[in-house]
Amino acid sequence: MCLFRIIIIIFFYFDVCVFIIFFSDLFFYERGGKKINRCHGQPAPRGAGEECFHCLFIYLCTYLLIVNDFIFGEVGARRCHGYMEGGPSVPRAGPEVSALPRAYCFGLGLGALPWLPGLPSAPRAGPEVSAHFRRGAAPLGVGVAARGRGRSGIGIGIVIRIGAAAAMKDVPGFLQQSQSSGPGQAAVWHRLEELYNKKLWHQLTLQVLDFVQDPCFAQGDGLIKLYENFISEFEHRVNPLSLVEIILHVVRQMTDPTVALTFLEKTREKVKSSDEAVILCKTAIGALKLNIGDLQVTKETIEEVEEMLNNLPGVTSVHSRFYDLSSKYYQTIGNHASYYKDALRFLGCIDVKDLPVSEQQERAFTLGLAGLLGEGVYNFGELLMHPVLESLRNTDRQWLIDTLYAFNSGNVETFQALKSAWGQQPALTLMSCTGMSSWKKGTFSHVLQSTDYTATHQIYAHHSLVHLMAFSITIRRSAHTGQPITVQLQTPFVPKSQDLDLHQGPDFQGAHYVYGTTLVPEVEGGPQPTVHMLWTPVPQDLTLCGEEQERSWEFLTAVAESEEEVKRSYSEGLALIASGSLHSSHIHAWDALWQGCCIDLDGPLPLRQALYGCLYYLLSAIPPRDNPGFIFHGISPGGLSNGTQGEDYWGHVFWDQDTWVFPNILLFYPEAARAILEYRIRMLEGALRNAEEQGYKGAKFPWESAATGQEVCPEDIYGAQEIHITGDVLMAFEQYYYTTQDQKLFREDGGWKLVGAVAQYWCSRMVWSEEEQCYHIRGVMPPDEYHYQVDNSAYTNALAQRSLRFAADIAQDLLIPVPEEWVECANKIKVPFDMEKKYHPEYDGYSPDEPVKQADVVLLGFPLMHSMSPEVRRNDLEMYEPVTDVNGPAMTWSMFAVGWLELKEMQRAQSQLNKCFSNITEPFKIWVENSDGSGAVNFLTGMGGFLQAVLFGYTGFRITKTSLLFNPSCPDDVHKLKVTGVSYLGNKLKFTITKEEMRIEVSESPLDPPALPLEAVLEESGQRFPLGEGHSISFPTVAGWIQRSPTKAH
Known part of the structure; x- marks a missing residue:
C-alpha cells in the first residue's frame, strides 16, 4: 500500500506540471486571431494570464484537497481497491471535500472542472489540449472523472494503461465550425452561440426547438452531433418537457432501435421531475417498441401511461401523442372499436388542418372502416361531424362517406346499393x-x-x-x-339466476324447461x-x-x-x-x-329519426291490444328491468310513467293509457297502507312501485319526501277522463276510490299557517332532488291543488257530494310566488342562482297549466334555465322547449330541444338518461319528454276540462307537421300544420261505442267548423280548440 501511495504522489506532482503547462490552453483558445478567455467568453486583454491566475489557484487548491482525501482519507484505500478491481467508476471525494461544489474533477481536469459559485460555467479544453493528447503527450491512460450536476470530465486515472485520451467536447469550437458549414446556416449557428454565451437558457431552448424541427438541419446524423457536442452541455437547464421534445427529434436519426431505446430510458430518468415529460418519453418508448414488433411491452406501456394521464388535470399537450400511439397499437392488433375510439380522441387533441391532406384522407378512411367493423361501435355521429371525413369527399373513396351515413341512419337499402364499392374492400367482404x-x-x-x-x-x-x-x-x-x-x-345462456330458485323440469315438445320462485319477496311477508x-x-x-x-x-x-x-x-x-x-x-x-298513430314532419332528418325512435320504444312498452288476460305491471324508466343490481331502477315504476310517458300514449291509444291507470288502481291497497304507516289519511303512492303498491325505494328519504308522485298519478287520471269521458273507469272499475283517497291524503298532509293564513305542505323533496326537507315546494303544492280540484269536478259529474275540505284546501294552499321579481321560487327560502337538478318550477306552465301571465312564465324560464344542471336527466330540456314555444320564442325553444340529442345513441336511437352516457339505458322518460315537446309543443295541444286546445308553433326548419291518430272523445283526428295553413280531418268516428260529435273553434275569430268522419277542414294557422259539438248529428 505504501508503494502505491508513493506512485500516487509521483503522479500527483506530474499532474501539477502538466496542469501548469496546459494552463493557457485551459483558459484561453484562439478564435479569429484573438485569444479568448474561457472564464468569461470575452477576448483576453494584455495580462490575461495574471487576470485569471485566481482561477488557476482555485483549481490547484481543489485538486490538492481531492487527492489528499483520496490518498490519506480513511476510506481512501477502499476507494483505490474498488477502482482497481472494477468497482465504482467514479470515486467520490471524502467529507473534507464534500463542502466544495459537487462538480469537481478527479485527476487532470480537462472536462467539467470544479467551478465555484459566482464564476462562469466550467471551461472546456480547447483543440490545442486535445491535440497534445492525440500526439501522445499523455503516456498514461485517461480515466473517467467524478461527475456532479450532470457534468463529466477526463482526468489521469488510477489504472495504468497505454492509450490516447478521448477528444473533449468543445462547444465554442463546434459552434464555430458549424457556422462555416453552409452560407445559409451561419446566422442560425451564430444565434445559438450568442444565446449560449449569454446563458439565456429559455430563449436558447426555443431556438433549439425551432432548429431541430427545421428539415434543413435534420440531415444524416446532424442532430445526434448537435446533442453530443452542444445540447448535452446545458440540458439540465432545459424545461423537461421541452428537452424530451428536442430529444424525440434526435432519436429519429438513430438507426439502431436498441440505441434509441437506451437513450430514451436515460432521458426518462433525467426528466422524472415532470409527469408530462415522463409520459411523453414513455410514449416514445412505446412507439419504438411497436415499430420493432414488441406488442406485449407496447400494451404494458399504453396501460401504464393511460393511468398516468388519468391523474393529469385536463387534456394536456401529451394526450395527442398517447392517443396516436394507442390507436396505432389497436390498429396493429385489429381491435377496430378501440382504434376508432382513440383515433377520434387523437383528432380531438389536434387541429386537423395541421395534417397533410394525404394523412387526413388516410385517417378518415381507416376511421370509417373501423367504425363499420368495430364491435359495439354504434354511434358514428362524432365521425360524421368531424372535418377529417370531408377529406374523402369528391375522391374515389367518397363511397365510404355515403356508406357511413346509410349505416348510421339504418337505411339498409342504400347500404346494400353501395355494396359494389365497399364490397371491394377485403376487410369489409364479410361485414x-x-x-x-x-x-x-x-x-x-x-x-x-x-x-x-x-x-x-x-x-x-x-x-x-x-x-x-x-x-x-x-x-x-x-x-x-x-x-x-x-x-x-x-349462445351465452345458462339457466342459472341469482334471483330465482330454479329447478329443471322435463323437456316439453323438444324444449328445455326450468321453473322456480323469486328468492326474496318484494316486501316482508309478501308473495314470491x-x-x-x-x-x-x-x-x-x-x-x-x-x-x-x-x-x-x-x-x-x-x-x-x-x-x-x-x-x-x-x-x-x-x-x-x-x-x-x-x-x-x-x-x-x-x-x-x-295505423293508429304517426308523427311525420318535413324537417331535419335527425329530428324525424328521433321522433320515430321515441315512438317505437314507447309503443314497445305499452300493453298489447286485444289481450284481456294480460296483467300489466306499469312502465319503468328503462322499460323491462335489466342490468346488475341497482341498474336502471330495478324495473320499478316512478312518476316517469304518469308524467312523462303517459300523455303521449293517451293521445294515440287511450285503451293502453287505461291499462296504465288500471295498474295504479290495483296498487291502491299498498298506497293506502303507505299513508297509514306515515300517519296520514287516504292513499300515498310509493316513489318506487312494483307489484304490491308499497314503497320499494331502497333510500328512505325519497319514499318519505318525494310525495309529488301522488299528484302525478292523479294528474294522469284527470287527463284520461277529460280526453275520453270514460266514466266507467271511475264508477265501476275503482277509479273514483283512488281519486277520493288521493284527495284525502292531500288534505291530511296540509297544515294551516296562522301567520300566512294559508295551508302549507312541509318537509318534502321536490322534483329537484338536490333539495330536500323543504317547505311548500311550488310544484308539489300546485299539483296538490290540481288534484283536489279534479276530485271535486269528477265528484260532481258522478253526482257524489264534494267534501268542503277539498274545496277549502285547494283554494287556500300556498304556491310560493315572489311579487317583486314576479316568478315562482322553487320552495320557501329558495335563493335565486341556487343549482337545480332538473325541470321543476317550469312544469307549472306545462303540464300543470297553473294559471300565470306570459310575463311570469318567461321569468320562470329565464330564472331556472341557467341554474339547471346541464348533466341532468334527459327530459328536462324538453320542458324548457315547450315553455319557449308557448311564448313563440322559436330559436330559444330549438336550442333547448337540441340539447336532447346528446342523449341519443346510434344507430338505433336508444336514449340514455344523462348526456354523458350514464344512467338508465332505453330511457323512456327522456323519450316521453322529447315526444311531448313535439306533440304538445309544436302543436300546442293542451287537454282541458272541456276541450283539446291547439296553438301551433313550429321552428323555421319544420315546414310541415302531420300528426295522425289523435284520439279525442272517441274520435281519431289527423292534423296537418304548415306555417300558413292548418288542416283537421276526422279519420275515424266509431259507432260502437258511439264517438261524441266534434267541432273546431278558432280563438280569435270565434269561427266554428263542424268535424265529421271522412271530411276535413282548413283555416289559417292560428290558435283554437276542438270541443264537443252542441249538435247530436255527425
Whole structure:
C-alpha cells in the first residue's frame, strides 16, 4: 500500500506540471486571431494570464484537497481497491471535500472542472489540449472523472494503461465550425452561440426547438452531433418537457432501435421531475417498441401511461401523442372499436388542418372502416361531424362517406346499393349490416354476407303473443356454389339466476324447461312469484346442404307465471312456425299498431329519426291490444328491468310513467293509457297502507312501485319526501277522463276510490299557517332532488291543488257530494310566488342562482297549466334555465322547449330541444338518461319528454276540462307537421300544420261505442267548423280548440 501511495504522489506532482503547462490552453483558445478567455467568453486583454491566475489557484487548491482525501482519507484505500478491481467508476471525494461544489474533477481536469459559485460555467479544453493528447503527450491512460450536476470530465486515472485520451467536447469550437458549414446556416449557428454565451437558457431552448424541427438541419446524423457536442452541455437547464421534445427529434436519426431505446430510458430518468415529460418519453418508448414488433411491452406501456394521464388535470399537450400511439397499437392488433375510439380522441387533441391532406384522407378512411367493423361501435355521429371525413369527399373513396351515413341512419337499402364499392374492400367482404330492417316491424336483423352465401339472424319479442320471444337463422346460397354451407352458433345462456330458485323440469315438445320462485319477496311477508320458462336448444352449428338453396331455422323462448300458460304459449308458437306465419303474425300486429298513430314532419332528418325512435320504444312498452288476460305491471324508466343490481331502477315504476310517458300514449291509444291507470288502481291497497304507516289519511303512492303498491325505494328519504308522485298519478287520471269521458273507469272499475283517497291524503298532509293564513305542505323533496326537507315546494303544492280540484269536478259529474275540505284546501294552499321579481321560487327560502337538478318550477306552465301571465312564465324560464344542471336527466330540456314555444320564442325553444340529442345513441336511437352516457339505458322518460315537446309543443295541444286546445308553433326548419291518430272523445283526428295553413280531418268516428260529435273553434275569430268522419277542414294557422259539438248529428 505504501508503494502505491508513493506512485500516487509521483503522479500527483506530474499532474501539477502538466496542469501548469496546459494552463493557457485551459483558459484561453484562439478564435479569429484573438485569444479568448474561457472564464468569461470575452477576448483576453494584455495580462490575461495574471487576470485569471485566481482561477488557476482555485483549481490547484481543489485538486490538492481531492487527492489528499483520496490518498490519506480513511476510506481512501477502499476507494483505490474498488477502482482497481472494477468497482465504482467514479470515486467520490471524502467529507473534507464534500463542502466544495459537487462538480469537481478527479485527476487532470480537462472536462467539467470544479467551478465555484459566482464564476462562469466550467471551461472546456480547447483543440490545442486535445491535440497534445492525440500526439501522445499523455503516456498514461485517461480515466473517467467524478461527475456532479450532470457534468463529466477526463482526468489521469488510477489504472495504468497505454492509450490516447478521448477528444473533449468543445462547444465554442463546434459552434464555430458549424457556422462555416453552409452560407445559409451561419446566422442560425451564430444565434445559438450568442444565446449560449449569454446563458439565456429559455430563449436558447426555443431556438433549439425551432432548429431541430427545421428539415434543413435534420440531415444524416446532424442532430445526434448537435446533442453530443452542444445540447448535452446545458440540458439540465432545459424545461423537461421541452428537452424530451428536442430529444424525440434526435432519436429519429438513430438507426439502431436498441440505441434509441437506451437513450430514451436515460432521458426518462433525467426528466422524472415532470409527469408530462415522463409520459411523453414513455410514449416514445412505446412507439419504438411497436415499430420493432414488441406488442406485449407496447400494451404494458399504453396501460401504464393511460393511468398516468388519468391523474393529469385536463387534456394536456401529451394526450395527442398517447392517443396516436394507442390507436396505432389497436390498429396493429385489429381491435377496430378501440382504434376508432382513440383515433377520434387523437383528432380531438389536434387541429386537423395541421395534417397533410394525404394523412387526413388516410385517417378518415381507416376511421370509417373501423367504425363499420368495430364491435359495439354504434354511434358514428362524432365521425360524421368531424372535418377529417370531408377529406374523402369528391375522391374515389367518397363511397365510404355515403356508406357511413346509410349505416348510421339504418337505411339498409342504400347500404346494400353501395355494396359494389365497399364490397371491394377485403376487410369489409364479410361485414355485417346490423340494424332493424324496419323500425315499424319491431325486428332486429343481423346480416352476414360473403361471395358464397347470405346468413340472416332475426330476433323479436312477438307483439301479440306476449309470452314469446323468437329468433331465426336463414341461410341463402349464391347461384355459383353447390357446396354445403355451415354457420356456427354461440349462445351465452345458462339457466342459472341469482334471483330465482330454479329447478329443471322435463323437456316439453323438444324444449328445455326450468321453473322456480323469486328468492326474496318484494316486501316482508309478501308473495314470491313463480317463473316458468321453455326454450328451444341452440345447436353448435347449422348446415345448408348442397342441394338446398335456402333454409330457415326457428327458435322459441316462452316465459310465463304458470306452467299451463308457458306451455300453451310455446305450443302456439310451434303451430305458427309450422304454418310459416310466426314472423308474419308479429309484423301484422305491429302494422295494426302503426295505423293508429304517426308523427311525420318535413324537417331535419335527425329530428324525424328521433321522433320515430321515441315512438317505437314507447309503443314497445305499452300493453298489447286485444289481450284481456294480460296483467300489466306499469312502465319503468328503462322499460323491462335489466342490468346488475341497482341498474336502471330495478324495473320499478316512478312518476316517469304518469308524467312523462303517459300523455303521449293517451293521445294515440287511450285503451293502453287505461291499462296504465288500471295498474295504479290495483296498487291502491299498498298506497293506502303507505299513508297509514306515515300517519296520514287516504292513499300515498310509493316513489318506487312494483307489484304490491308499497314503497320499494331502497333510500328512505325519497319514499318519505318525494310525495309529488301522488299528484302525478292523479294528474294522469284527470287527463284520461277529460280526453275520453270514460266514466266507467271511475264508477265501476275503482277509479273514483283512488281519486277520493288521493284527495284525502292531500288534505291530511296540509297544515294551516296562522301567520300566512294559508295551508302549507312541509318537509318534502321536490322534483329537484338536490333539495330536500323543504317547505311548500311550488310544484308539489300546485299539483296538490290540481288534484283536489279534479276530485271535486269528477265528484260532481258522478253526482257524489264534494267534501268542503277539498274545496277549502285547494283554494287556500300556498304556491310560493315572489311579487317583486314576479316568478315562482322553487320552495320557501329558495335563493335565486341556487343549482337545480332538473325541470321543476317550469312544469307549472306545462303540464300543470297553473294559471300565470306570459310575463311570469318567461321569468320562470329565464330564472331556472341557467341554474339547471346541464348533466341532468334527459327530459328536462324538453320542458324548457315547450315553455319557449308557448311564448313563440322559436330559436330559444330549438336550442333547448337540441340539447336532447346528446342523449341519443346510434344507430338505433336508444336514449340514455344523462348526456354523458350514464344512467338508465332505453330511457323512456327522456323519450316521453322529447315526444311531448313535439306533440304538445309544436302543436300546442293542451287537454282541458272541456276541450283539446291547439296553438301551433313550429321552428323555421319544420315546414310541415302531420300528426295522425289523435284520439279525442272517441274520435281519431289527423292534423296537418304548415306555417300558413292548418288542416283537421276526422279519420275515424266509431259507432260502437258511439264517438261524441266534434267541432273546431278558432280563438280569435270565434269561427266554428263542424268535424265529421271522412271530411276535413282548413283555416289559417292560428290558435283554437276542438270541443264537443252542441249538435247530436255527425
